[in-house]
């Protein structure tokens with residue numbers, strides 16, 4: 001090894017110090033934590049020199065580490081809802097309500113201590129520095145089991161950062177492990193919300209094991225405050241004949257990176273990954289996917305739509321891997337961005353790594369402004385420019401939102417798109 | 429009154445309109461005929477407020493007030509309606525949603541009340557039926573996959589619903605079959621009224637058999653080179669434009 005050791009950033013130094021101080025008290029999974037931390041210690045926070053972090057330089061963006069929340073979660077009111085809901089308060093597990101029959105939930109610490117859950121179960125062959133950090137430090141979280149064959153009604157809502165309203169910036173690393181039994185069906189929403197003006201840091205990891213023949217919809221909603229750093233990972237493995245639809249819905253955060261590591265574990269699984277991204281001011285949002293067709297007969301569809309305004313930056317990195325024996329893989333990936341201002345920017349990096357010969361894979365990436373001729377047509381019918389733009393942007397984003405099958409949820413998200421568009425209008 | 433005075437228009441340094449004068453009075457139906465490339469669509473875009481053009485001289489006025497500084501939507505609210513030669517497809521926007529948005533926007537701009545949802549649907553259904561438009565089409569994204577003739581009918585539907593004072597029809601007859609031509613012409617005729625002026629751009633006499641104009645203007649090389657009664661259209665049908673293109677040269 002060459003001796004190019006870079007100076008540790010204050011954040012890296014603090015994390016190293018913290019691990020030494022905390023490791024004896026971290027619940028379970030000592031080996032996994034030590035291995036993850038060792039990788040971190042060697043490589044440091046991922047900088048733009050690391051290919052997969054080229055567009056989102058976490059090392060530069062996270063100069064310091066905010067402290068964990070030291071108070072108690074009691075301050076938070078019980079959420080008033082009949083929907084099944086798991087709530088975290090400033091990163092600390094606070095309440096589990098209305099779980100339907102067939103769904104169980106155990107605190108992460110006890111699940112790891114007893115060995116009923118394992119960190120990294122759904123990561124497949126993926127390895128990632130941000131996930132490693134979560135693995136090393138994760139205390140708060142839950143392990144959820146959905147019994148085979150049951151259909152969970154409604155939406156299971158995991159509110160990862162509710163009431164992130166502490167007067168000072170804090171950091172949180174929730175870990176959620178969800179095991180969906182064979183033939184079960186589940187709609188899971190994870191949300192990251194919080195106050196504007198506070199530079200809090202979230203590094204959440206959701207691991208999802210989709211059993212054979214199971215159907216899962218996973219909606220990740222990032223409405224974090226305008227100074228938040230959000231690192232959010234979904235790792236999922238797909239059983240045979242299973243179906244997963246996962247949507248990243250984002251209008252929040254100052255810097256956000258949403259990762260999806262998907263591994264096909266059984267044949268004939270179907271995957272849909274969609275994204276709806278709305279950015280303005282100086283927001284930065286990176287959607288990074290690694291779809292690993294490790295077995296034959298997998299189908300994947302990705303549709304990421306972004307509307308980027310102000311001086312915001314969007315990033316899409318989509319990698320589809322087709323392993324040598326994963327014949328008959330069918331993958332199609334598209335990333336389309338609308339740049340709504342001259343200073344908005346988008347980086348698209350689709351990648352196909354195909355090692356099998358009998359596959360159909362395609363990707364397309366586009367990036368451009370609204371069509372002036374369409375705008376003129378709408379304006380000539382009386383719509384003011386801002387309204388005409390809103391109509392076109394809404395139609396553009398809607399296509400990616402369509403994959404949400406729960407009507408109420410789809411409408412709620414569509415309403416958030418409208419709110420975003422009207423805030424643009426008033427700002428204009 | 430819609431007045432165009434000595435209008436000179438360029439695009440990318442290329443002169444397209446060269447001192448065009450034209451007046452459309454309330455209640456009048458004026459036809460414009462002219463060879464391909466003479467600037468008819470350009471004129472209609474410039475009146476409607478498309479931004480790509482540079483107006484180097486002249487003015488466009490409605491009832492004595494210049495509209496040159498107005499955005500396209502403000503001109504629409506002031507009563508200008510352009511039925512496009514090539515209507516745009518708007519993917520993802522249901523026709524009904526679009527109609528509602530435009531009608532509400534214009535009502536708002538004119539300080540009128542929005543139609544109730546019930547009245548809106550009734551108005552659209554009624555107008556669509558008159559134009560032989562299948563109500564199922566209204567659920568589809570605007571103009572997406574519509575046939576050429578269906579798009580033209582949709583333009584006239586919008587015209588009927590938006591109640592403009594000055595209608596510019598740019599080759600609304602092209603792409604229409606014989607029956608559709610009659611239906612669309614009847615739709616246009618039904619909108620003829622004392623207060624409403626129309627500028628009908630066409631290449632063919634057969635449209636003017638249905639929509640009989642009060643006056644016919646011949647346009648060549650970016651100017652009106654002759655004006656007169658409906659008989660001019662018949663002459664053109666016989667003799668073509670040779671006489672005018674030579675004269676304008």
Ligand SMILES: Nc1ncnc2c1ncn2[C@@H]1O[C@H](COP(=O)(O)OP(=O)(O)OP(=O)(O)O)[C@@H](O)[C@H]1O
Nearest residue numbers: 439440442444462463464465466467468469470471
């Ligand atoms: N964006 C543009 N850039 C360059 N030239 C243009 C542009 N738009 C129009 N023109 C030119 O201006 C001239 C007039 O075009 P216009 O479409 O107004 O003609 P028209 O009379 O409507 O023709 P047609 O009967 O074929 O519809 C043409 O020579 C055309 O090529």
Ligand SMILES: [Mg+2]
Nearest residue numbers: 468469470513
């Ligand atoms: Mg034309």
